Amino acid sequence: MTSNTTARPTPPAATDWHRWLGDRTPTPVQAGAIPALLAGRDVITTARTGSGKTLAFLIPAAERGIGMKPTRGMRPEVLVVTPTRELAVQIRDVARELGMPAGRITGGITPSQTRTEASGKGVIAGTPGRLKDLITRGELSLAGLRYVVLDEADELLSLGFLKDVGDILRAAQKAAGQDLQIAMASATFPAAIREVAERFMHSPERIDIAPARAAEAPQTGDVLGGATGATHLLIHTTREDVLNVTAEHAREALRAPGGCVVIFCRTKALVKRRAERLGDLLPGEIVSALQGNMDQKKRERTMDLLREGKSRVLVATDIAGRGIDLPEVRLVIHMDVASTSEDHVHRSGRTARAGRPGVNLVLLIPEQRELWRNVRRGLPAALQPPLTQQEGQIDRSIQEKQGQGSGNGVRGGGQGRGQQQAQRQGQPRPPRESSTTQAHGRPEQGQKRAARPHPHNAQGLDTGTGAGRVGPQKARRRGR
Incomplete structure (x- = not known):
């Protein structure tokens, strides 16, 4: 790619930008990224959540006067691409x-609302699908574009978003050229x-501020940030008790006024x-849910309740793990183990932000020990809870099959092939999470009920852990 730095204007003095922070001291990522961006260089920065990355990429534009004036129509000078609607609103x-x-x-707003929201704006933050759609139709012009930011870039450059983001960057480079x-x-x-990221950039400067020891990363080149100020803990529990354990720790964290608790689950249904x-x-607590199937108004109402302090408990999928800034999060609970180390890092980063204390708590059931072992292996030392002897006691016959969970809340979605084999071999079936659902996905009331065996003794009730069937299965009867 041709160098894109020679045509950029001379940057202002490096000390000018501090005024945008008022009396606050620059965070390490701000101290590293802002001067580099003011000097006109492309930058890749990796730092823990809550470290001030949003201001780190907005202040250089503001200091240089980029995006500071209204424009005609939808013709921004600054474009910020994010993976979620909530993060776009926040930016x-x-x-x-x-x-x-x-x-x-x-997404989630009408075309007329989009025009009202984005017309005349020097800065536009948006999600890849909608941005690409408006660029393709010629409604969003990139002719005046000077500055592009990919926030939560690892998610944006994964397979789910990669094509749309690539098309946006190619269109931006074609329209803006060397500027x-x-x-x-x-x-x-x-x-x-x-x-992948470096294909679109010219000699980017890397600014990596991560808790990992330098000796941990050379094999892969991966860099993981995280909530380094948090206390990281792990508690062993069972499917039957995991909800009660969650409630107990949430209740304890919320005894004092203010603050909130974020609880992560594997699936939307859960x-x-x-x-x-x-x-x-x-x-006495308003428990809010946040997952991708909710319409935009409900999602925004949920975020408003949390930021206003009316709701202090959020139960969410990993959609809440990406960049969303909430009031003081005292406790993050992983009710289900994250699918990857990266997802665990983003989840844990909801607490201990901006120098505040916080606790990151993993609730580990036997069925997810092997998955947790894989996740733990990829975490930097600063994000790992103390190792326990039970973590190594893995019964492979009952392990959850990673990536195969149904979590759909209907009969037959609760057991994996390993559990079926355990039953055929006469081993006891692990207890189900009794407080999540009855046979048809309704919340249980009152006392716990024993799981009823499936007529073919091969499938049970929904476990509430995201574990699902693996491999070919016989047709099942519905309506029972």
């Missing part, structure tokens, strides 16, 4: 606090994704059921 609001005319382009500057920021930046049940177990 828009931070930009407005800096005095930048900012709007957002995301285009690119910044990428994330709490994690796997080596494979970094290689989020809904567990939020309902935790609402019963935590009287």
Whole structure:
């Protein structure tokens, strides 16, 4: 790629930008990234969540006057691409606090609302699908674009978003030419994704501020940030008790006024059921759910309740692990183990932000020990809870099959092939999470009920852990 730094304007003095922070001391990522961006260089920064990355990429634009003036139509000078609607709204609001005319382009709002929101704005934050759609139709012009940011870049450059993001960057480079500057920021930046990112950048400067010891990363080149100020703990429990254990720790964390608790679950269905049940177990607290199937108004209402302090408990899928800034999060509970080390890092980063204390708690059931072992292996030492002897006691016949979970809340979705083999061999079946659902996905009331065997003794009730069937299965009868 041709160098894109020679045509950029001479940057201001390096000391000028501090005024945008008022009396606050620059965070390490701000101290590293802002001067590099002011000098006109492309930058890849990796730092723990809550470390000030949003201001690190917005202040250089504001200091140089990029995106500070209204434009005609949808013709931004600064484009920030994010993986979630909530993060796009959050970045828009931070930009407005800096005095930048900012709007957002995301799903969940009508075309007329999009035009009202994004027209005349020097800064636009948006999600890949909607941005690409408006660029393709010629409604969003990139002719005046000077600065592009990929926030949560590791997610944006994964397979789910890669094509749309690549098309957006190619369109931006074609429209802006040598004037285009690119910044990428994330709490994690796997080596494979970094290689993809660098295809779109010119000699990017790497600013990696991570808790991992230097000796841990050379084999892969991966860089993982995280909530380094948090206390990381692990508690062994069972499917039957995991909801009660969750409620107990949430209740303890919320004894004092203010603050909130974020609880992560594997699937959308589990989020809904567990939020309902935790609402019963935590009287006096508004328990909110956040997952991808919710419409935009409900998602925004949920975030408003949390930021206003009316709701202090959030039950969510990994959608809440990416960049969303909540009031003081005292406790993060992994009710299900994350699918990857990167997802665990992002989840844990919801607490201990901006120097505050916090606790990151993994609730580990026997069925997820092997998955947790794989996740732990990829975590930097600073994010690992103390090792326990039970973690190594893995019964492979009952392990959850990673990536095969149904979590659909209907009969027959609760056991994997290993569990079926355990029953055929006469081993006891692990207890189910009795407080999540009955046979048809309804929250249980009152006392616990014993699991009824399936007519063919090969499938049981929904376990509430995301474990699912693996391999070919016989047709099952419904309606029981």
